[in-house]
Amino acid sequence: MDDDEYQKLIRRMNPPRVVIDNDTCEHATVIQVDSVNKHGILLEVVQTLTDLNLIITKAYISSDGGWFMDVFKVTDSDGNKIIDEDVVNYIKKALETNACFLPTLRGSVGVMPSKEHTSIELTGTDRPGLLSEVCAVLADLHCNVVNAEIWTHNARAAAVVHVTDQSTGCAIEDPKRLSTIRELLCYILKGNNDLTSAKMMVSPPGVTHRERRLHQMMFADRDYERVGRAGLGVPEDKSPRPQVVLLDCFEKDYTVVTMRSKDRPKLLFDTVFTLTDMEYVVFHGTVHTGRMEAYQEYYIRHVDGLPISSEAERQRVTQCLEAAIERRASEGLELELCTEDRVGLLSDITRTFRENSLCIKRAEISTKAGKAIDTFYVTDVSGNAAVDPRIIDSICRQIGQTVLRVKRNLSFTPRPQQETTSGSLFGNLFKARRLIKSYS
CATH class of the missing domain: 3.30.70.260 (ACT domain)
Structure with a gap:
């Protein structure tokens, strides 16, 4: 029996145990995961919680020796406990299954x-x-x-x-x-x-x-x-940089990684993924999030069992963690599109943004039941998130006030919806194309 088969046997003999508690903490659901340890298991658990759109507010990580014991405090996207029994059972089943039998990182x-x-x-x-x-x-x-x-x-x-x-x-x-x-x-x-x-x-x-x-x-x-x-x-990126510091812990032969940054959804997934993909193991760690800031501290070693030993490696890990934190940061103006899907819709929308001098910094495109549900994070050509309100108002009128809306922008309040000839021009273009297609 090779090592991989032996590890699978051990995990089957000691299946993971997941406890979900809504009584201990006043403001969050507490999820405790106990399992046989293996490389990448922390990422698998964090990914499962993240893919369910749960917000991890605190985490306590311990995986010394052959056992993995982690505690996560989570809420839903609105900051509430997870009280729906069906959702609780799904989380328990997903974690107990995934923590034991998910494929390795690159095998996914x-x-x-x-x-x-x-x-x-x-x-x-x-x-x-x-x-x-x-x-x-x-x-x-x-x-x-x-x-x-x-x-x-x-x-x-x-x-x-x-x-x-x-x-x-x-x-x-x-x-x-x-x-x-x-x-x-x-x-x-x-x-x-x-x-x-x-x-x-x-x-x-x-x-x-x-x-x-x-x-x-x-x-x-x-x-x-x-x-x-x-x-x-x-344009040059002028946003505040996250603080990433690597220190030596000689007594226990670890490298200690501390990170301070603006808090946001999926932040923990991004940093844990980066460490795992670079083949580092998190042995101990704590995560705390406040109203604006997130603090992460990890005690790590390379998979070969050694801490970070060279300045070049230290610098590379620092840079890669900074990049992982920044890639998904949403500093731009958030616009949400919801309309009937059709071929060429995305091309028309993005062309309208370009013609109005907006730069798309990040985008999430999806279609569900014949509906296009898209989110765009945009800036002006200088990289400023404070886009001229007149430009946004013009774009919303071109595309349609009910089709495109400003989801998050402190400096802009859209005008009340008005049905005018100019305001429905883009919407009429959508309808015309659908009519042409139906008669062709």
């Missing part, structure tokens, strides 16, 4: 065949209008974007886009057509200044955790290196 990419869509991964130099150009190419090639997530950081851009064939609604499998898509998208991504690092690939068929892939793609593109990119048309 492309493990199950799927014919529903084609997954396209893109990386390149960020610039104003890039997403609009990509969406226009996909629309011209009769590809319908059903889901996508786009991140930008340190003048780099990465995207995972799920597309289907416009005529069949299924995945695109023809090698010649995929080659054409790859060639045209790479041409767009390269632009005039990125002749070597622009990449486009079709993921192997299967289940890919998009956020893991985006982190890995950004890391492979070395976005953690703050290199000056003068002349690329990308």
Whole structure:
């Protein structure tokens, strides 16, 4: 019996135990996970909670020896305890299953065949209008974007886009057509200044955790290196930097990592994923979140059992954790789109943003039951989140006040909804295209 089979046997003989308590803490649900220890188990538990859109307010981590014992205080997205019995039972079942039998980190990419869509991964130099150009190419090639997530950081851009064939609604499998898509998208991504690092690939068929892939793609593109990119048309990032400090703990032979940053959803997932993917093990740790700030402290070693020993390694880990915290930060104006889905919708929306001098810093694209539900984080061309209210008002009137709304912006209050000829122009364009399609 090899080591892997032996570890599986041990885990089956000692299945994880999950206790969910709503009585101990006044403001949060307490989840305790006890399990046989293995590399990556902390990430698996954190990912399970994060994928359920739970907010982890505090965490206490201990995995010395052969046992893993963690306590998490969580709430729902509204800050309430998890009291729905069905949800509680689902969390317990998911954690008891996933903590024992989830595949390894890299084995989670492309493990199950799927014919529903084609997954396209893109990386390149960020610039104003890039997403609009990509969406226009996909629309011209009769590809319908059903889901996508786009991140930008340190003048780099990465995207995972799920597309289907416009005529069949299924995945695109023809090698010649995929080659054409790859060639045209790479041409767009390269632009005039990125002749070597622009990449486009079709993921192997299967289940890919998009956020893991985006982190890995950004890391492979070395976005953690703050290199000056003068002349690329990308504004300098002036947002406050997270504080990441690495210290030696000689008594216990650990490296102590402390992080202070602005709190946000999925922050714990991003930092734990980065440490795990870089092959570090968290032996002990605490996480505390306040109204504005999050504090994380981890005692780590490399999987070979050694703490960080060189200044170069220390600097690289620091840079990578800073990048992991910053990639998903949403400093831009948050716009939410909700309307009937159709082929070319995303191309039209992103073109409107580009024509009104808005830069998309991050985006989450999804379709559910024939509805497009998209979230965009935008700035002006100078990188300022305080976009001119007149521009936003104009865009909302073009697209439709009920279609696009400002979800989060302290400096802008949208005007009351008005049905005018100019206000419904873009909406009428949507209707006209649907009518043409229905009569064709």
